[in-house]
Amino acid sequence: MDLSKRKFKEDFKKMLTEVYSMGLKESEATEQFFTLGNLIRSYVAKNWSRTNQAYIEKGKKQVYYFSMEFLLGRMLKSNLLNLGILETVRDGLSDLGIDLEALVQIEPDPGLGNGGLGRLAACFIDSMATSEIPAHGNGIRYKYGLFKQKFVNGYQVELPENWLQNGNVWETRKMHAAVTVRFYGHVWLEHSGKGYLVPHYEDAQEVLAVPYDSAVIGFNNEIVNTLRLWSAEVPPQDESTDYWSFIHQRNEIESISEVLYPDDSNYEGRLLRLKQEYFFVSAGVQSIIRHYKKMHLGIEHLAEKVAIHINDTHPALCIPELMRILLDEEHMDWEHAWHLTINTMSYTNHTIMTEAMEKWPIEMIQTLLPRIVQIICEIDRRYVMEMGRLFDTDLIQSTRIVEGGHVRMAHMAIIGSHSINGVAQLHTNILKEKVLHPFYLIYPSKFNNKTNGITQRRWLMLANEPLRHLIDRKIGNEWATMPTELKMLKAFREDKRTLQELAEVKRQNKVRFARFVEESMGLEINPEAIFDVQIKRLHAYKRQLLNLLHILSLYFKLKEHPEADLHPRVFIFGAKAAPSYTYAKQIIKLINSVAELINHDPDIHDKLKLVFVENYGVSLAERIIPAADVSEQISLASKEASGTSNMKLMLNGAVTLATLDGANVEIREHVGEDNIVLFGLRTDEVYHYYKDGTYHAHDYYEKNQVLHRVLNALIDGTIPGAEAEGYAIFDSLVRYGDEYFVLRDFDDYAAAQERIDRLYRDSLIWQKMALINIASAGIFSSDYTVQQYASQIWDVSSKVHRI
Ligand code: 26W
Numbered sequence: 001m002d003l004s005k006r007k008f009k010e011d012f013k014k015m016l017t018e019v020y021s022m023g024l025k026e027s028e029a030t031e032q033f034f035t036l037g038n039l040i041r042s043y044v045a046k047n048w049s050r051t052n053q054a055y056i057e058k059g060k061k062q063v064y065y066f067s068m069e070f071l072l073g074r075m076l077k078s079n080l081l082n083l084g085i086l087e088t089v090r091d092g093l094s095d096l097g098i099d100l101e102a103l104v105q106i107e108p109d110p111g112l113g114n115g116g117l118g119r120l121a122a123c124f125i126d127s128m129a130t131s132e133i134p135a136h137g138n139g140i141r142y143k144y145g146l147f148k149q150k151f152v153n154g155y156q157v158e159l160p161e162n163w164l165q166n167g168n169v170w171e172t173r174k175m176h177a178a179v180t181v182r183f184y185g186h187v188w189l190e191h192s193g194k195g196y197l198v199p200h201y202e203d204a205q206e207v208l209a210v211p212y213d214s215a216v217i218g219f220n221n222e223i224v225n226t227l228r229l230w231s232a233e234v235p236p237q238d239e240s241t242d243y244w245s246f247i248h249q250r251n252e253i254e255s256i257s258e259v260l261y262p263d264d265s266n267y268e269g270r271l272l273r274l275k276q277e278y279f280f281v282s283a284g285v286q287s288i289i290r291h292y293k294k295m296h297l298g299i300e301h302l303a304e305k306v307a308i309h310i311n312d313t314h315p316a317l318c319i320p321e322l323m324r325i326l327l328d329e330e331h332m333d334w335e336h337a338w339h340l341t342i343n344t345m346s347y348t349n350h351t352i353m354t355e356a357m358e359k360w361p362i363e364m365i366q367t368l369l370p371r372i373v374q375i376i377c378e379i380d381r382r383y384v385m386e387m388g389r390l391f392d393t394d395l396i397q398s399t400r401i402v403e404g405g406h407v408r409m410a411h412m413a414i415i416g417s418h419s420i421n422g423v424a425q426l427h428t429n430i431l432k433e434k435v436l437h438p439f440y441l442i443y444p445s446k447f448n449n450k451t452n453g454i455t456q457r458r459w460l461m462l463a464n465e466p467l468r469h470l471i472d473r474k475i476g477n478e479w480a481t482m483p484t485e486l487k488m489l490k491a492f493r494e495d496k497r498t499l500q501e502l503a504e505v506k507r508q509n510k511v512r513f514a515r516f517v518e519e520s521m522g523l524e525i526n527p528e529a530i531f532d533v534q535i536k537r538l539h540a541y542k543r544q545l546l547n548l549l550h551i552l553s554l555y556f557k558l559k560e561h562p563e564a565d566l567h568p569r570v571f572i573f574g575a576k577a578a579p580s581y582t583y584a585k586q587i588i589k590l591i592n593s594v595a596e597l598i599n600h601d602p603d604i605h606d607k608l609k610l611v612f613v614e615n616y617g618v619s620l621a622e623r624i625i626p627a628a629d630v631s632e633q634i635s636l637a638s639k640e641a642s643g644t645s646n647m648k649l650m651l652n653g654a655v656t657l658a659t660l661d662g663a664n665v666e667i668r669e670h671v672g673e674d675n676i677v678l679f680g681l682r683t684d685e686v687y688h689y690y691k692d693g694t695y696h697a698h699d700y701y702e703k704n705q706v707l708h709r710v711l712n713a714l715i716d717g718t719i720p721g722a723e724a725e726g727y728a729i730f731d732s733l734v735r736y737g738d739e740y741f742v743l744r745d746f747d748d749y750a751a752a753q754e755r756i757d758r759l760y761r762d763s764l765i766w767q768k769m770a771l772i773n774i775a776s777a778g779i780f781s782s783d784y785t786v787q788q789y790a791s792q793i794w795d796v797s798s799k800v801h802r803i
Helices: 005-020 029-057 076-083 086-095 100-106 116-130 243-257 271-293 299-305 318-329 334-344 362-368 370-388 393-399 409-415 425-435 437-442 456-462 465-475 483-492 496-521 544-560 582-599 618-627 645-651 664-671 683-692 697-703 705-713 723-735 742-761 763-780 782-794
Strands: 062-066 135-140 148-152 155-159 171-173 179-183 186-191 197-202 205-217 224-233 306-311 345-348 359-361 406-408 419-422 447-449 530-535 569-574 608-613 630-633 655-658
Touching: 005 029, 005 086, 029 076, 029 086, 029 100, 029 205, 029 224, 062 116, 062 271, 076 086, 076 100, 076 116, 076 205, 076 456, 086 100, 116 135, 116 205, 116 224, 116 306, 116 456, 116 782, 135 271, 135 782, 155 582, 179 271, 186 370, 197 318, 205 243, 205 271, 224 243, 224 271, 243 271, 271 299, 271 306, 271 318, 271 362, 299 306, 299 334, 306 318, 306 334, 306 782, 318 334, 318 345, 318 370, 318 409, 334 345, 334 370, 345 409, 359 362, 362 370, 362 406, 370 393, 370 409, 393 437, 406 409, 419 425, 425 437, 425 447, 425 664, 425 683, 456 465, 456 618, 456 645, 465 483, 465 496, 483 763, 483 782, 496 608, 496 618, 496 763, 530 618, 530 742, 544 569, 544 582, 544 608, 544 705, 544 742, 569 618, 582 608, 582 723, 618 645, 630 645, 645 655, 645 664, 645 763, 655 664, 655 742, 655 763, 664 763, 697 705, 697 723, 697 742, 705 723, 705 742, 723 742, 742 763
Parallel strands: 062 135, 062 306, 135 224, 306 345, 345 419, 419 447, 530 569, 530 630, 569 608, 630 655
Antiparallel strands: 148 155, 171 205, 179 205, 186 197, 205 224, 359 406
16 A cells, blocks of 8 residues: 555554554553554455445455464564555654564464464465455354464463453454354254244254454465454344343353364363364354355355355354255255355364364254254165265275264264365375375265465564565565566575675574574574474374474583584573373373483583473464574474474474475475475385384394483483483383384484584585575465465365466
């Protein structure tokens, strides 16, 4: 948008008086932040309603991205950047004596997600608006986001994250768009005499779903899409309601949108979680149908105008819910309704971990959603009947929805959609060939891959301004919307000056991060050291332990040979563990104890440091990633569906140290063998071990001296304060079979780390690798990912920039 600095300053002062009746001098950062937020809202308002108007007038097909999680991060700078007024506002504020960065800190970081899946949804909505895709997010407005992590004595402690405490400037409550969601009770069907059945409900509990809309601003294109998050409230009561039963009901109902489930490793079979899933699905689908019907196109054309995307299985109840509306409210017959539903729905799978696969007990659904259960059972019955004619019984039994008294959500999502995609090439192949192979036999054409991506606007333009300016000076700024233009940087691969400038940018970022670590943790780290980063949820398959065992081996090496020629390293971890995931919490405690040991050992000086940042999340990622030299992507091959921190780190010039897992495989393809450091078992080798059962972790403990020493340290008192955890972890590796092949990959990993050490010593070689990584990262922009979803899955228009 066009905005002069003068106009901005006027607007800002005026808004400050209007909202707070305050002059500049009396105001503090909090008022200034809310003033700026309100001003941005006023700037956006016109384009927001224009965008919606245009979608309706042009009869554009709309996409609704259903996700239980949207891990947005702070929105202030992102909104300013996308409006094209970041610099104007920064300068204008500075004229007024206000530091924009100070206002940024006022905004709470809304942690409405656990990790990769939620952050992907956030990158997608940014990219969809920028790519001019008529697409909107649909989710839950949790009152409490992902818990705040504190370390007490090295242990993770969880505190509530009350992000709404001071209000959320970006949202608008849309009372007129509220809908009712029904739970519990009994339902019976009656013939209408007109060819359809009419459901009668008795004793149902009604919940009012109130939407809160936030603007999703496209980058410099005047498009404003919508993120709609639902909040659960008590419906208006009549006078006969008993006061105490009202209070009781209120608590029960409001608990639905109270808190985000903090677990992305184990599916929680709790009633409240199922309520959450149905709550936002039903509210979202009802609201879509209501909006669609305003266009008077006839319900039979729904799939031409609406696409619903299911982000993992959490919103899979979209399928029976749409069926319910088509059957019970639109009086369609089953075949037509089913056809429409399939054509409307598409589904992304994000994990092959069986523990994370949702299975809901049929009785639980029966109690909570009596009409939905009828529909699910009928979908299943017809699937068995129709497919039974074409395929053998075993295949149908292994793929049906209802089995062993449970509803298998992934099965429902596949059967009820026209598309199922994995999130990286390797992951999609594993789905087709292993995990979902029976479905692949039945529906080969439904399967497709859409490799994940990240938005370069947040993860480079905003998070790493020094690098952004360097790139702009070298190749211009078209990469903001045409990210593969970054490849033009390759022309500078032999240009010493550019490589030195790149090194200088990294150094600056490291100094800045070091200052942050010193101020927040009181720990001094040396910016000359290699900053080696592993930031992601704590999970056994991601193998933070492999990293830690290697750190211990370096520590012992330095103790025994203080003269050992190691380039100084700072190992940086950021990770939250699911509160109920005991093993992950034990690993956190162990890492913290090892940090205590190493960081305070005078023999070690600054050759080795271990930093475990508290409360890792989007805002911390934005600080850490620009300062990273090495990106640790060391999951056991086949286990990480894609990974996205690998892409963010690469985009910021870190060199990837990786197994051939998830999107690392594609990163290697794009940077070439020389610009990535690989190690470890390959997927087929892992599957071989599973098949022939020949992995014996204990042998590695017995035969590998370094490992023996390191593992013994876990149980011989070397690491003070973590005795119990040391034992538990030792046992998991040595006695109970080492599920994720940590010991098997240890030597290879250590050798890869030595290669990193050698490569880093030659600054030009290292910077050249960094440059190639940045230059090759454009393909991993979520702009391209969503453009492919748009054309290949949703069949909607988008502004496609050639790759
Ligand atoms: C039901 C509990 C639960 C909650 C969340 C199970 C599983 C999940 C997610 C599917 C886990 C997740 O975030 N998966 C990650 O998705 C990213 C985006 O596609 C991928 O990059 C990661 O590899 C994958 O682990």
